[in-house]
Amino acid sequence: MSIEKGKISSQQLLFLIAGFVQGSALLIDFAVGITExxxxxxxxxxxxxxxxxxxxxxxxxxxxPGMNLIQINDMVYGPFLGKAVSLYYIFFFMMTLSFNVRDVxxxxxxxxxxxxxxxxxxxVFAATCAYAATKxxxxxxxxxxxxxxxxxxxxxxxxxxxxDQMDFSNFLPLFELPFIRIFQGIHIMSVIxxxxxxxxxxxxxxxxxxxxxxxxxxxxxxxxxxxxLGVAVRNTAVLGKTQTIWTSTSFQSIRLINIGTVLTRMDxxxxxxxxxxxxxxxxxxxxxxxxxxxQLFGLTSYLPLVLPIAxxxxxxxxxxxxxxxxxxxxxxxxxxxxxxxxxxxxxLLSIVIARxxxxxKPEGGKEA
Amino acid sequence: MRKKTCLSxxxxxxxxxxxxxxxxxxxxxxxxxxxxxxxMGVDKGEGGQISLTAQIVNVSSSGGGxSSSGGGxxxxxxxxxxxxxxxxxxxxxxxTHMTGNRLFISHNQAVIFxxxxxxxGLQKYLDFFLRAHEMRPTALILVxxxxxxxxxxxxxxxEKYPALNIAKLVETYGFTSHLYKVNMKDFASSLMSGxxxxxxxLLSIVKEExxxDIYVSGMVVFKDGKMVGKxxxxxxxxxxxxxGKVESGVLxxxxxxxxxxxxxxxxxxxxxxxxxxxxxxxxxxxxxxAETSLSEQTTTENLATNEMFEKIQEASAEIIHQEIMAAFDxxxxxxxDIFGFGEMLHKKYxxxxxxxxxxxxxxxxxxxxxxxxxxxxxxxxxxxxPVSPKKEEK
Amino acid sequence: MIFLLLxxxxxLIINVPGLIKRKEWRELAAFSxxxxxxxxxxxxxxxxxxxxxPMKGLQHLIxxxxxxxxxxx
Numbered sequence: 140m141s142i143e144k145g146k147i148s149s150q151q152l153l154f155l156i157a158g159f160v161q162g163s164a165l166l167i168d169f170a171v172g173i174t175e176x177x178x179x180x181x182x183x184x185x186x187x188x189x190x191x192x193x194x195x196x197x198x199x200x201x202x203x204p205g206m207n208l209i210q211i212n213d214m215v216y217g218p219f220l221g222k223a224v225s226l227y228y229i230f231f232f233m234m235t236l237s238f239n240v241r242d243v244x245x246x247x248x249x250x251x252x253x254x255x256x257x258x259x260x261x262x263v264f265a266a267t268c269a270y271a272a273t274k275x276x277x278x279x280x281x282x283x284x285x286x287x288x289x290x291x292x293x294x295x296x297x298x299x300x301x302x303d304q305m306d307f308s309n310f311l312p313l314f315e316l317p318f319i320r321i322f323q324g325i326h327i328m329s330v331i332x333x334x335x336x337x338x339x340x341x342x343x344x345x346x347x348x349x350x351x352x353x354x355x356x357x358x359x360x361x362x363x364x365x366x367x368l369g370v371a372v373r374n375t376a377v378l379g380k381t382q383t384i385w386t387s388t389s390f391q392s393i394r395l396i397n398i399g400t401v402l403t404r405m406d407x408x409x410x411x412x413x414x415x416x417x418x419x420x421x422x423x424x425x426x427x428x429x430x431x432x433x434q435l436f437g438l439t440s441y442l443p444l445v446l447p448i449a450x451x452x453x454x455x456x457x458x459x460x461x462x463x464x465x466x467x468x469x470x471x472x473x474x475x476x477x478x479x480x481x482x483x484x485x486x487l488l489s490i491v492i493a494r495x496x497x498x499x500k501p502e503g504g505k506e507a
Numbered sequence: 508m509r510k511k512t513c514l515s516x517x518x519x520x521x522x523x524x525x526x527x528x529x530x531x532x533x534x535x536x537x538x539x540x541x542x543x544x545x546x547m548g549v550d551k552g553e554g555g556q557i558s559l560t561a562q563i564v565n566v567s568s569s570g571g572g573x574s575s576s577g578g579g580x581x582x583x584x585x586x587x588x589x590x591x592x593x594x595x596x597x598x599x600x601x602x603t604h605m606t607g608n609r610l611f612i613s614h615n616q617a618v619i620f621x622x623x624x625x626x627x628g629l630q631k632y633l634d635f636f637l638r639a640h641e642m643r644p645t646a647l648i649l650v651x652x653x654x655x656x657x658x659x660x661x662x663x664x665x666e667k668y669p670a671l672n673i674a675k676l677v678e679t680y681g682f683t684s685h686l687y688k689v690n691m692k693d694f695a696s697s698l699m700s701g702x703x704x705x706x707x708x709l710l711s712i713v714k715e716e717x718x719x720d721i722y723v724s725g726m727v728v729f730k731d732g733k734m735v736g737k738x739x740x741x742x743x744x745x746x747x748x749x750x751g752k753v754e755s756g757v758l759x760x761x762x763x764x765x766x767x768x769x770x771x772x773x774x775x776x777x778x779x780x781x782x783x784x785x786x787x788x789x790x791x792x793x794x795x796x797a798e799t800s801l802s803e804q805t806t807t808e809n810l811a812t813n814e815m816f817e818k819i820q821e822a823s824a825e826i827i828h829q830e831i832m833a834a835f836d837x838x839x840x841x842x843x844d845i846f847g848f849g850e851m852l853h854k855k856y857x858x859x860x861x862x863x864x865x866x867x868x869x870x871x872x873x874x875x876x877x878x879x880x881x882x883x884x885x886x887x888x889x890x891x892x893p894v895s896p897k898k899e900e901k
Numbered sequence: 902m903i904f905l906l907l908x909x910x911x912x913l914i915i916n917v918p919g920l921i922k923r924k925e926w927r928e929l930a931a932f933s934x935x936x937x938x939x940x941x942x943x944x945x946x947x948x949x950x951x952x953x954x955p956m957k958g959l960q961h962l963i964x965x966x967x968x969x970x971x972x973x974x
Contacts, residue, residue, distance in 0.1 A: 234955065250640055258946070262908070312857035380699045381692060384637070395692060397645050404613075404643070436931040443920055443932040446912045450939030458952040473960040 149351040151280035152343070153359040155423065156336060158283045160363020161290045162420030163332035164370050165389055165413050166242065169470055171374070172383050174324035176310055178371045181321060185328025186364040192483055193336055193360060197353045199490050200343035208340040209434040215489045215496075222435065224485060228337075229431050231481050233452065234459075235335060236424040238470065240265055241456040243417050245463050250390055250410065261453045268418060269449035272425035273442055276345060279422055286419045287362065293412040294369045300396045300405075305376035323471070330475040332367055333360060334482035338427040386463065389413075425449065541611040542602075545585070546670025548655025549632055550621035552591045557624075557632070559598035560589045560656040561610055562670045584667045587659050595635040612639065616674035617647040618691070619655040619710065622734075630698065630732035637695055644692035647677050650727045650734065652711040661712055661719040669721070676723055677708050681754030684747050684773070685740035686723045698732060702849030702867045704838070705729040706746070709737060728843045736841040738834065745834030748795050748827055748880075749846050751778030758799060758882075760822045767806025769819050771799040774885065782851045784859060790875040791848060795827055797880070801887040807895035816884050824880040831878055839872045848874065905943050912936070 147155075167178060174181045203211045208228060213221035244260045271279060339356075346352055374388040377395060385391045393409045426441075429448055433441030460466040543564040552558035563586045588605055592598030599610055618636055620629055636642050651658040663672035680686045686708045697703045711724040726738040726746075738746065747753045753776040760769045776797040783790045801819075804810055810819065838845045849867050853860040863870055913936070920929045945952050 230955075308854055311854035312860075315857055378692070379696055381696045384695070384699070391644055391692070394643050395645055403645070432935070433931070436927065438928050438931055439925070440928060443916045443928050444935055446916065447932060447935035447939040450909070450912070451935065451942055454939070454942040454946050454952065455955075457946060459954045459956050469956050469960050473956065473963040476963050477959055 145275055145277040145345060146347040147276060147280040147342070147345050149346060149348065149355040151283065152339075152346060152352065153355040153362075154283040154287045155280055155342070156339060156356060156359025157362035157366075158287045158290065158416065158419045159336060159339075159423055160332050160360060161287060161366045162239070162416040162418075163335070163363075164290075164294070164367060164416060165246070165387060165409075166331050167328070167367055167371055168386075168388055169331065169467060170324045170327045171371075171388055172467070173320050173327070173471065174316060175383055176375050176379075177314070177316055177321065178324065178375060179310075179368055181324035181328050182332075182364060182367050182371055184321075184325045185333055186360065188325065189329040189333035189336075189482075190357060190360055192486070193333065193339075193356055194353055195490060196337065196340050196486055197343060197356050199486050199493075200340060200346075201349050201352065202490065202493055203344070204349065205344050207342070207344040207430065207434060209431055210344075211340070211489060215492050225431065225435055228481055228485075229428065229435065231478055232338060232424060232428045232431060233455065235478075236421060236428060237452050237456040237459055238466070238474070239417055239421050239424065240268075240452060241460065241466065243414060243421075244456065245466070246387065246410065246413060249386055249463070250406065258453065258457050261456050264414075264418070264421070265449045265453045265456070268421040268425050269445050271418070271422035272429060273445050276342065276426060279419075279426060283419060286415060290366060290412060290416050291362075293408060294366050294373075297393060297396075297405075297408070298369055298373050300398060301373060301377050301392060304395055305373070306379060307376055309375055309379040326475055327471065330478055330482060331470075332363065334478065336360070337482050337486070338424060340486065341427045341430055342423075425452075540608050542606045542608045544610050544612045544615050545668055546617050546619065546659055546673065547612070547615055548619040548621065548651070548659050549595065549624050550655050551623040551627070556591045556593055557595060557598050558589055558591050558656070559595060559602070560587050560659055561599075561602055562587050562659050562668065563606065563610075564668070585669070587656065589656060595632055596639075599635075611641065613641045613643065615642060615646050616670050617649055617677070619649045619651050619658055619673070620707075621651050621655040622653050624655075625650045625727060625729070625734040628731070628733040629729065633691075633695065633698070633732070636691055642691070644695075645690050647674055647708075648689050648691055648694050649673065649677065649708050649710055652709060652724065657712060658710050658721055661721045663721070664718070673710065673721060676721070680708075680723075682756070683740070684744050684753040684756040684776075686726055686743050687747060687750075687752060697847070700847070700850055701864065702844050702853075703847045704735075704841075704843030704845045705732065706738070706845055728838065728841055728845055730841065730843045735843055736837065738837055738845075741830050742834040742837050745830035745832070746838075746845055748776065748831050749778055749780060749793055749834070751776070753778070753797070757802075758823045758826055760819050760826060762806060762810075763818050763822060766808060767804065769801060769810055769822075770803035770805075771819070771823055771882075771884065772802040774798045774800055780846075780848075780851060782848070782855050784852065784856050788875070789852065789870065789873070790877055791851070793831065793876060793878045795824075795831075795878070795880040797823075797827065797882045798885050799823065799882055801884055804893055807893055809892045809895075811887050811891060820882045820884060823882045827880040827882070828878050831876070831880075835876055842868055842871060844871055902947050905947050909936075909940050909943065 167182070170181055171178050199211065200206075203214065206214075209225045212224045212228075215221065216224055240261055243264050244257055247260050248257055343352065370389060374382060374392050377392045378385070378388060381391075382388050389409050390406050393406050394404070396405050397403050425445060425448065429441040429444045432444055432448070438444075460469065542561075544561045545564055546562040548560040548562075550558045550560070565584050565586050588602050590598050590601040590605065592601050599612075602610055620632070624632060636646070637644070658673070659669050661669055663669055666672040666675065677686065677688050680688050687706065689705075689707050694705055694707065697705045706726045706728055708723045709725045709727045710721055713720045713722060725740060726743045727734050728736045728738060744753065744756060753773060756773045758771040758773060760771060762769060774797075776795065778796075779794045781792040781794075783792060801810065808815075810816070834845070844867065848871070849860075849864070853864070916932060917929070920932065942952065944950075
């Protein structure tokens with residue numbers, strides 16, 4: 140009944156989640172403008188707040204073995220309401236995917252290739268991700284190992300290369316900013332890198348053995364969080380007060396690497412690393428979106444849907460915002476607010492309702 | 508079966524096509540289309556405009572000996588192009604009227620601001636250098652004593668390009684520690700602090716009969732981007748002592764009994780600053796620890812004894828003390844917090860800092876410095892005793 | 902423009918024959934539905950017809966109607 144026939148192991152789940160969170164490494168720039176040198180705190184706080192929520196996804200998935208989010212929604216909320224909830228989720232997937240694709244485009248447009256037509260970049264990137272999504276979940280799971288390890292390698296090596304330019308007094312004073320900013324920062328962090336893992340509700344149904352699911356999920360989140368921390372700490376220590384003025388803090392940090400006149404001009408490294416990590420994140424998104432739509436329409440295979448979805452996503456990515464400024468302003472406000480119900484409320488609600496209604500019923504009549 | 512091979516043929520053609528079109532990028536620029544800029548100078552032009560000078564590498568030149576004629580000669584390995592504009596970006600694009608190609612500023616080593624611009628205020632002109640995506644934050648920022656374009660013309664003896672020469676001069680500040688290297692990011696960082704004064708090396712030209720030489724004559728102090736004063740070599744080193752950035756240098760110690768001098772080379776130096784705030788009195792404990800070596804002495808007396816070392820160490824500590832106080836006094840003259848004391852207070856006493864931040868200009872001259880300098884002579888190079896005739900009585 | 906047509910023709914060629922042959926009508930229907938939307942959006946983009954941004958609408962909804970907003974700056 141489920142649209143995905145493949146199975147993944149819990150270790151693969153770990154790496155998928157870690158790579159997914161790592162893909163948001165440059166997205167912490169959204170918070171840096173707000174929380175400045177306290178960004179590291181906000182990341183840790185975001186992890187602490189979201190980790191239990193994500194573990195609840197695992198619980199929900201265990202209660203409905205082998206089923207993905209759309210099926211669960213149908214069972215818990217009934218055929219009509221369930222589809223409505225699923226549509227809300229699908230809207231979220233579509234929008235978030237377009238933000239991420241657009242982000243890659245903006246990165247390239249600002250830093251690397253100024254003259255290229257924006258849409259072209261988006262098409263190439265989206266096409267690659269879509270292609271990866273058509274290969275199926277098992278393939279994505281297998282390659283996630285590689286990406287996570289290389290991502291960690293890049294983050295650690297950049298950190299080491301910049302050690303002589305770091306000034307750790309930049310982290311003082313420790314608790315300077317007004318609480319509302321910290322709150323907004325925590326909100327951003329819990330939604331964007333960690334909360335987006337709600338997409339894994341589409342994937343957790345495919346675990347072949349669910350005993351280690353909770354541990355794998357937690358460690359995946361942890362690895363992702365450590366990567367994000369590495370980036371945030373490096374940027375704050377190196378750039379200090381100037382963190383808030385650059386369009387992309389990670390890029391500027393890397394540009395400062397100047398060792399022995401040989402290791403200079405390394406900004407392409409950030410470009411490559413980021414592209415690769417966001418590629419993994421977007422491929423997962425494409426897969427999840429296609430599978431969700433496929434499940435919603437009751438199809439047996441999601442494959443034919445991937446390319447048209449890619450087409451839609453590219454156009455949305457190209458038109459949804461006018462400029463990086465727009466993107467930042469909306470993301471820091473409406474963007475994180477409308478996704479809060481999806482990430483925090485609905486899964487927990489589903490667990491409660493399912494418990495009350497005694498779902499899943501072993502056979503026959505599942506809804507009133 | 509036939510379908511399969513047909514499909515793979517189509518795929519093959521498609522891949523080939525993709526390879527041809529997708530690799531490479533639209534914005535590619537070939538090397539001979541680039542005007543590689545290695546230094547930029549900003550001066551004030553007539554009518555309130557900016558005069559921008561860009562030093563471009565002459566790629567096709569054979570790099571022959573320096574020609575005596577002015578700019579544009581074939582033997583010259585570089586070309587200083589000037590243009591005028593109402594803003595830096597406009598001036599940069601105006602240069603294409605003369606070069607025909609866009610400037611490629613990724614290799615820009617240094618940005619030199621003329622005296623007039625520095626006096627007016629750099630804030631207005633910095634934005635381009637920070638925002639332009641080809642500029643690197645590692646580019647150095649300097650001030651010329653008079654006009655930046657003159658400094659960029661002065662032909663160095665051992666280096667082909669003036670801009671590279673200038674960059675080298677500043678990067679090797681460690682040999683004397685009489686100046687400090689300031690790059691774009693550092694300057695921006697201190698600008699963003701409301702209280703720290705910015706500094707930049709000052710370039711002067713020494714004219715002899717035929718040749719002109721550039722040298723760094725000190726540091727310029729800015730407040731909010733406006734030049735307010737200069738530091739000479741000793742004062743600059745005083746600043747570096749406090750910041751802990753002294754790498755090497757020469758300490759000229761006059762012997763207490765007036766017999767001669769001991770000249771010490773600084774091997775290592777560490778500086779630690781601790782702000783202390785009691786009630787309303789602000790003081791800074793500055794601890795300097797330096798390791799030196801005896802590199803030269805002008806007296807025939809043997810200085811390599813423990814007592815003499817003690818005396819010399821005391822005397823050199825006194826010199827360090829003086830240099831720091833000189834720097835501090837000079838900074839009080841312009842009321843510019845070059846040491847970043849304000850920020851140190853901010854980091855340690857953030858609550859109180861919020862109240863006094865606005866009045867930092869009045870408070871700065873009243874702060875106390877408690878300097879504790881310690882030097883150790885750790886070696887005497889190759890001589891154990893100085894060259895001196897044997898005396899009958901010992 | 903040509904690019905657009907080429908890409909969409911390509912998508913069509915890759916997907917449709919397989920679907921028809923395997924008689925997967927439901928899949929074909931879903932595919933066509935999405936395909937038409939994608940193509941329409943692409944056309945609108947190429948012809949410079951302004952496409953309304955869902956996020957702008959959402960921002961308007963959340964900020965102006967619900968009044969939830971973080972203080973700026």
